[in-house]
Amino acid sequence: xxxxxxxKRSEIMQKVHxxxxxxxxxxxxxxxxxxxxxxxxxxxxxxxxxIVLPKYRTIIFVNGCFWHQHKGCKRATIPENNHDYWxxxxxxxxxxxxxxxxxxxxxxxxxxxxxxxxxxxxxxxKTLDNLLTKIKSNIKVNTDNx
Numbered sequence: 001x002x003x004x005x006x007x008k009r010s011e012i013m014q015k016v017h018x019x020x021x022x023x024x025x026x027x028x029x030x031x032x033x034x035x036x037x038x039x040x041x042x043x044x045x046x047x048x049x050x051i052v053l054p055k056y057r058t059i060i061f062v063n064g065c066f067w068h069q070h071k072g073c074k075r076a077t078i079p080e081n082n083h084d085y086w087x088x089x090x091x092x093x094x095x096x097x098x099x100x101x102x103x104x105x106x107x108x109x110x111x112x113x114x115x116x117x118x119x120x121x122x123x124x125x126k127t128l129d130n131l132l133t134k135i136k137s138n139i140k141v142n143t144d145n146x
Contacts (some may be wrong), residue, residue: 023116024050030128036135045109047100055087058110060131063131069094070115110138118135 019041028051031038039052046052051060065075069090079086112134118127 021062021064022112023064026119026124027051027062027114027128027131031132031135034132036132038144045107046103047097049104053135056110056135057108058112058135058138059104060135061111061113062116063097063113064116066090067093068097068115070117073115073117075117083117110134138144 028038028040030051031051037055039054041048041050042052045052045059047061049059050062052058053060063070065073066077067090069076070081078090104111112131114127114131118124
């Protein structure tokens with residue numbers, strides 16, 4: 001059962017933004033501070049990726065655990081109120097993510113996903129360092145192919 005009124009829940013949900021979220025900004029600052037340049041929320045690509053690194057042929061999605069149903073994450077729950085609606089909506093988000101990733105990979109992009117829960121204090125450094133390693137390893141693949 002929801003602990004807030006319908007009106008309050010509606011007000012809360014209206015404040016949820018799809019871009020320039022705190023997790024996105026954390027990742028972008030880290031990448032910029034490590035000398036990487038990128039495009040933000042590029043609508044030319046399927047799924048409107050959060051970060052596009054053309055030099056590295058890499059696309060990064062910074063996903064919220066709730067909205068994209070991160071498997072095994074405690075934040076990936078389906079609300080009890082209006083359960084059928086939320087289940088359908090959130091499962092469609094997961095399907096759309098898979099479709100977009102497949103299209104991007106078919107276009108020759110490396111697609112990486114950073115989850116909101118991975119940017120919590122206890123594991124943020126490891127997550128961002130691993131992300132940087134994966135991005136930089138992709139440039140070697142691209143330069144070998146040219």
